[in-house]
Amino acid sequence: MVLVGLPGAGKSTLGRQVAKRLGRPFLDFDQEIERRTGLSVSRIFAERGEAAFRALEVELTRELAGAPPMVLAPGGGWVTNEGVMALLRPPGRIIHLKVSPTEALRRISRSRTVRPLMQHADPAVTMQALWEVRAALYSRADAELDVEVISSQQLTDSIVALAHEGTPEIG
Template sequence: MVHGDLPERVLLVGFMASGKSSTGEELASRLGWDFKDFDTVIAARARKSVSRIFAEDGETEFRRLESSVAEDLLARGDTVVASGGGWPAQPGAWKMVAEDTMTVWLKVSPAVAVWRASKQGPTRPLLDGEDGTEQATVLLLGREAAYGRARYSLDSEQYRPPEMADEILKLMKREDKR
């Protein structure tokens, strides 16, 4: 953080279905900022869904697109950005995050993530298979250290998106007073 200033942007990280997009939209609306979601921008650039990118082009191509989108979005000011769930664990990801970016990890358990994602339909390519909770547990364990690099964390099972936006705004005000 730049001393005495609000952050240039807010980056929300966390596992799938942790509330990054819903919270990000709410927070951006309250701040009068733009909201950008990695997966939405990737799909628009590729002109196909994230699921189709994984199925047709593979995870390597998806990660290449994701890195390019991250670089672009994390250079913007007055923007709330929701990363993809796997992006923080990719090599070099955190080097793209400038010091004047407020980073927040929205925590969610594997079981709740799978339950929330199942309500959204079959849109999670890394969870295709029999036991989604087991797969989610393995993925989350592999990513927790990367998510933990965020300056702050909130439990998305304790708060709904509007309440998480409230909490982030409180954190921003506290930072502004430093």
Template sequence: MAGKLETRNNIVLIGFMGTGKTTAGRLLAERTGRTFVDLDEEIERLLGMPVSAIFAQYGESFFREQEQQIIRQIICRSNIVFATGGGAVLLEENIRNLQQCGLIITLKCQPEVIIKRIVGDTAVRPLLNRENRLQVITELLQERCSRYETANFCIDTSLISTDEVVKKMEDLITIWKDSILLAKSI
């Protein structure tokens, strides 16, 4: 498996909404010469409508099926930074496929910070179109916690800038590549 990961040279970002996957992912792709791919943007492009409209018209189950299909296609690509949606890890098949795709980094964040980051952004975050968003976030984080822990590494983005997040990711990529080289030499 190490050889596959090395030749694909992909970085996969998982984590809850508002943790910085898209923002930091774009910058990481730019700095490392990779192509940036955002799962939600791919779904929107494919279906020709925003995520919120997909949820409203077809429901969450349909949306998760679209995620699954696109992940199957994207894992064949090379030299990408792939930002998944926060719930993409809910299906075990997605986790297995992402593990074949490359290095996985979870971006995590405190619920109170997530709320501040997504204020006024509920139109594109349909799971938060409810009362008591902080409670919803806390419950969803607890529900998904074990899935996010399947990553190779984790970065808490709560109190650091996007530049600091990207620097940490670059350091983790170096560690990951070094571990692949070490494994090949043994």
């Protein structure tokens, strides 16, 4: 399973819960990239730029293409990397955790995590712009779950059910 969506959609939180229920490993792309580089995502963006970070996401995705079944939580902009979805499917399934830009901003404002793309004068405008660029890409997911109308437990149950449909998967 690959969980995609705007920052604040709950990819990492739900991913950990789903992985536990499925008995699979969980991998948060941002944490893995930080572990590998020794730099925070914010620092990578500041020192190397967004393109360098996106290249690291693509490299990690290529490595995971042949990995055993796991639950993946790439960053919200992962979908903007040309061809990454195709690298993981089939057998992987991509689930869009849909959240409105307004709710996403509300959620991340409560988080201690620094979001590099939100370090602008008007984060609401930035979040809306991210949504406008990424919405069509998110719509390519195999399934969409609205995180604003479904409880966390129902979301976990739904994702686990989707994991059990069809053939075994890598992500």
